[in-house]
Amino acid sequence: MSEAGRNGPDVPEMIPLGRGIAVQVPDSLVIDVPDTEVYDVVILGAGCSGLSLCLALLERGATGPILLVDSRTEYADDRTWSYWDVEPTRFTHLARARWTTWRVSTATEQVRSSALSTPYVSLAANDFYRYVLGRLAEYPNVRLLMGEDAIGYSEIANGLAVATTRFRVRGAQLVDSRGLRPTQGELDDIARRSTWVPQKFVGLHVVTSRPVFHADECVLMDFDVDQTRGLRFGYVLPVSPVEALVENVYLADVAVTEAEHRAELESYLASRFGLEPGDYEILGDERGFIPMTDHVFNQRPMPRVSKIGTLGGATRPSTGYTFLRIQRSSDETALRLLGNSSERGRTQTSRCSMLDRVFLRFLADHPERAPLVFARMFARVPAESLVRFLSDRSGPIDSVRLILALPKLWFLGSALLVLLRSVADRVPHDRRH
Known part of the structure; x- marks a missing residue:
């Protein structure tokens, strides 16, 4: 199948940005103060979920004013999204790399698996951000308010009042995509009511002085590492024989500092690839916390409020994969907000x-x-x-x-x-x- 056929309509080719490079947000998209009395949709959080939803709304014909609110002050290259190419998305053409073979290793064996028709693909955050922000800037009804924390929201007549650090805005509908940031009390409650396996990781984008990576396969899980602190594995996504994202991942509720993660990454690069710190350059890094849980998240706390992304249960409980579920949820939520689908309670993307x-x-x-x-x-x-x-x-x-x-x-x-x-x-x- 052609790229256009697999990933929707024809899309412009984009030269990938180097890793670690922040994205310039189009000036026409950013505002310093709210510019509309009442927005049709207010989206809290303009990361992967919020941006994906906004684009889904626009592509389905939303013409009313939409406001994105985010606490970040820049779009740094802070993420990598990877998934199997099993269905069309708006973004798969941005893939930095594709692998039809992947490997899982233990202390005693190495297992390889291949699927030519559904490669494992990897998207760099700055490529994703640049593409989506550029697309949003093409629409005159979208605005982005950056460097602004959302404090809370409440129902008012015919809508919602949203309080931010400096402003109070009104919206007919609100979508909360700010991610899951539970307090310790909320974590304890989730643990009592459900199963909770946190995935914690730190990754380095490295370029080496000599070819050491097998660019034709990725390493999904390398368990041949020290397991004394908890279930841990290495994750390697090679872009070329001299460039890769290498992550240190824990599937355990253990306290691991940034310095400890980096020390374990250095040890892994040395033991697995024969690389000492002087043998590679770090282009950028990333870190994350992925909640793997069968907890049922409340996606509709109020009639006019929707929660999406990890806050809405988009993370697959048994694997931690989230990107495809976000895309499915974005389409479902956009259709509902535009009145093109019936109310069905929890969406399929949050099923467990x-x-x-x-x-x-x-x-x-x-x-x-x-x-x-x-x-x-x-x-x-x-x-x-x-x-x-x-x-x-x-x-x-x-x-x-x-x-x-x-x-x-x-x-x-x-x-x-x-x-x-x-x-x-x-x-x-x-x-x-």
Whole structure:
């Protein structure tokens, strides 16, 4: 299939920006003070979710005023989004690299898997930001208010009042896409009611003095690293034999400082690729916290308020993948805000299957067994089926293949705990005492 056919309409070619370079926001898009009395839609947070939704609204014919509010003062190259190319998106043409082969390693084996029709693709944040902000600047009804924190919002007659650091704006609809930043109390509540496996990582964009990377394959999980502090793996996305994003990832609720992450990355580069600090240049870095949880997020706290992105449950509970779910959620939310779809409660993009819940519970209870399980998954499940599962597009046959590949006895205890919790959740609160 052609690039235009796979990723929607023809799009202009863009020369990728170098990693670590911030994006210049179009002057026509940015305002210093609100310029409209009442906005049709106010979007809090202008990151991946907020920008994707705004573009989806515009492409579906939204002509009323839209305001994006974000606390950032610049669009830094602070993220990398990766996913399997299983469906069209507005942004896949921006992919910095593609791999049809990927590897999972443990201390005792290396497993490779390939799918020619659905490559694993990687998008750099600054390429994404530059493209979307440029597209938004083409529309006269969109404005971006930067360096402004949203304090809260409340219902008023015929709309909502939104308080920011300096202003009070009104909107007919509000979308909150600011990301999940729970307090410790909220974290404790989530942990009591659901399974919670935080994914924490720091990554470095490096260019080396000699070719050391295999550019034709990416390393999804390299568990052949020290596991004493918690479930940990290396993640390597090579752009060329001399350039790659290398991440240090924990799937554990452990306190790891930035300095410790970087020390472990230096050790990994030395042990795996023979690189000492003087052998490579760091173009940029990134860090993140991805909530892997089966907690049910309230996507509609008020009739005129929607929550999207990680705040709305877009992160896949068992894998942490989020980008494709954000795109699906953006289209669903745009259609609803424009009155082109019926109200259906929680969107499909936030669903959590029983298999997700069991797998997540297993990771939480038995992290020491995870390397073997992941290796077995990639070795025994056909690549196309596994890609569909990891991309939230699996059918019954794919699920059966996955279940058959997993060690049954190991997962029975986790399945029982999930079932007991599901039953308990259905019991009215006043009958539990």
